[in-house]
Amino acid sequence: MRDIIWTVVATVAGAVIALSLVEVTHRIVCRLGRRSRLLAALSRHSHRPLQLVATLAAIRIAVQITTGHGADPYWRRVTLHVIALALIAATAWLVASLLLVVQDRALTRFRMDVPNNRQARRIHTQVVMLRRVTVAVIFVLTVGIMLMTFPSVRGIGASVLASAGVIGAVAALAAQSILGNVLAGLQLAFGGAVRLDDVVVVEGQWGRIEELTLSYVVVHLWDDRRLILPTSYFTTKPFENWTRTGSAVLGTVELDVDWSVPVQAVREETRRFIEGNDLWDERACALQVTDATGGMVRLRALVSAVNAGNLWDLRCQVREHLVAWVRERQPAALPRMRAEVGDGVFASRRFKRNGQEHVDDSATGPDDSRVFGGSDDGRARGETFGSRTEPVEAASTR
Incomplete structure (x- = not known):
C-alpha cells in the first residue's frame, strides 16, 4: 500500500511539474509570437x-522509477504498456500539428483573395493534398508502431512479410478503384489541370472547385448546389476549365x-x-453574323470580363438590352415566319409577258457551283487540295 x-x-507530482513547464513555455512562445506569425x-x-505528451512522459517516468525495484508485477507492465500506447498517439498528434502549422504558414504567403490568383490556387491545391x-501517413505509422509494442504482433512479423506479395496483390485488386482515385488526385494536384477555386463546366453544370481530395472533388455550382465527382472523372473525361491560364474569360x-x-446599327x-x-x-467587344439559315439571321456578340461571375452578369445585361433595343427601335427585325401559298412553282420565278404568265428557268451569270473549279480562284484551290500525283491514265501512257 505504501508503494502504491x-x-x-x-x-501526480510529475504531471504537475510537466504541465507547469509546458505552461511557462507556452507563455514565452505567445509573447514571442506577437512578432512572429510562425510562433503564434x-x-x-x-x-x-504538447501538454498531453509532457504529462504522459512524466507519468511514465514516475511509474518506472517508483516501481522499478523488486519484482515486476503484472499491473506495472499493463500500466506502462497503456501509457506507452497513449504516449505514441499523443506524439503523433504533436507531430501532425507541427506539420500542419508549417503548411498553414506556407499558405499565408499566397493569397487567394486577389484578381490574379492562379499561382496561389496551384499552391493551395498542392498543400491541401500534401496535408491529407x-x-x-502519420496515422498509418502510429497504428503500426502501437501494434509493434505487442509481443504477439512482433512474432508474426516474419510470416506477414513472407505473404506480403499475395496480400499486396489481393489488396490492389480489391482496392483498384480507390487506388485509381488516389493516383488521380495526386495527378490533379501536381499536374495543374484543375486547382482550387477554378471555374469549370462539368456535366453541363457551371461552378467552382470548392474542395479537392484524394478520392473526390466538390464543385460548388452557381445555384449553391454541390456536385461531387470522383477524382478519376477529371483524368478520364473532358471538362471545361475557364480559369486555367487566368481569371479573365470571354x-x-x-x-x-x-x-x-x-x-x-x-x-x-x-x-x-x-x-x-x-x-x-475592355479586352473584347465585337458583333458578327454567324449564321443565316432557317429564315433567321444569327447575331453573336463577343464580350469579355475579368472573371466568370462578371462575365455571366455582363452577358445577361447585353442580351436584355439588345432584346429591348430591337423590339423598340427595330420592330421590323423581330423574328418572323414567312409562308407562301401556291401551286408549287416559286413566285420569285414567275413573270407576266403579253398578258400571259411565264416561269423563268434560265440560269445566267458565272458558274459558281464549283468550289474547286469554275474560276481562277477555284482552280487554284483545287490544285492546292488536290492530289500531287499524276493521273493514272497519264502515267500508264508513258
Missing part, C-alpha cells in the same frame, strides 16, 4: 498536444433576328452599351 501511495504521489501559430495549435497525405450572346435587321448599339458598362474589362 508513493507511486500515485510521484505520478505554434502556440495556438501545438499547445494541447501527411495525416494519412463570352458570347446570340440572338436570332429577321433578315431585315440593320447589322451595323446593332453593332454600334452593342459597342455603345458595353463601353458604358463597368463589368467590361
Whole structure:
C-alpha cells in the first residue's frame, strides 16, 4: 500500500511539474509570437498536444522509477504498456500539428483573395493534398508502431512479410478503384489541370472547385448546389476549365433576328452599351453574323470580363438590352415566319409577258457551283487540295 501511495504521489507530482513547464513555455512562445506569425501559430495549435505528451512522459517516468525495484508485477507492465500506447498517439498528434502549422504558414504567403490568383490556387491545391497525405501517413505509422509494442504482433512479423506479395496483390485488386482515385488526385494536384477555386463546366453544370481530395472533388455550382465527382472523372473525361491560364474569360450572346435587321446599327448599339458598362474589362467587344439559315439571321456578340461571375452578369445585361433595343427601335427585325401559298412553282420565278404568265428557268451569270473549279480562284484551290500525283491514265501512257 505504501508503494502504491508513493507511486500515485510521484505520478501526480510529475504531471504537475510537466504541465507547469509546458505552461511557462507556452507563455514565452505567445509573447514571442506577437512578432512572429510562425510562433503564434505554434502556440495556438501545438499547445494541447504538447501538454498531453509532457504529462504522459512524466507519468511514465514516475511509474518506472517508483516501481522499478523488486519484482515486476503484472499491473506495472499493463500500466506502462497503456501509457506507452497513449504516449505514441499523443506524439503523433504533436507531430501532425507541427506539420500542419508549417503548411498553414506556407499558405499565408499566397493569397487567394486577389484578381490574379492562379499561382496561389496551384499552391493551395498542392498543400491541401500534401496535408491529407501527411495525416494519412502519420496515422498509418502510429497504428503500426502501437501494434509493434505487442509481443504477439512482433512474432508474426516474419510470416506477414513472407505473404506480403499475395496480400499486396489481393489488396490492389480489391482496392483498384480507390487506388485509381488516389493516383488521380495526386495527378490533379501536381499536374495543374484543375486547382482550387477554378471555374469549370462539368456535366453541363457551371461552378467552382470548392474542395479537392484524394478520392473526390466538390464543385460548388452557381445555384449553391454541390456536385461531387470522383477524382478519376477529371483524368478520364473532358471538362471545361475557364480559369486555367487566368481569371479573365470571354463570352458570347446570340440572338436570332429577321433578315431585315440593320447589322451595323446593332453593332454600334452593342459597342455603345458595353463601353458604358463597368463589368467590361475592355479586352473584347465585337458583333458578327454567324449564321443565316432557317429564315433567321444569327447575331453573336463577343464580350469579355475579368472573371466568370462578371462575365455571366455582363452577358445577361447585353442580351436584355439588345432584346429591348430591337423590339423598340427595330420592330421590323423581330423574328418572323414567312409562308407562301401556291401551286408549287416559286413566285420569285414567275413573270407576266403579253398578258400571259411565264416561269423563268434560265440560269445566267458565272458558274459558281464549283468550289474547286469554275474560276481562277477555284482552280487554284483545287490544285492546292488536290492530289500531287499524276493521273493514272497519264502515267500508264508513258
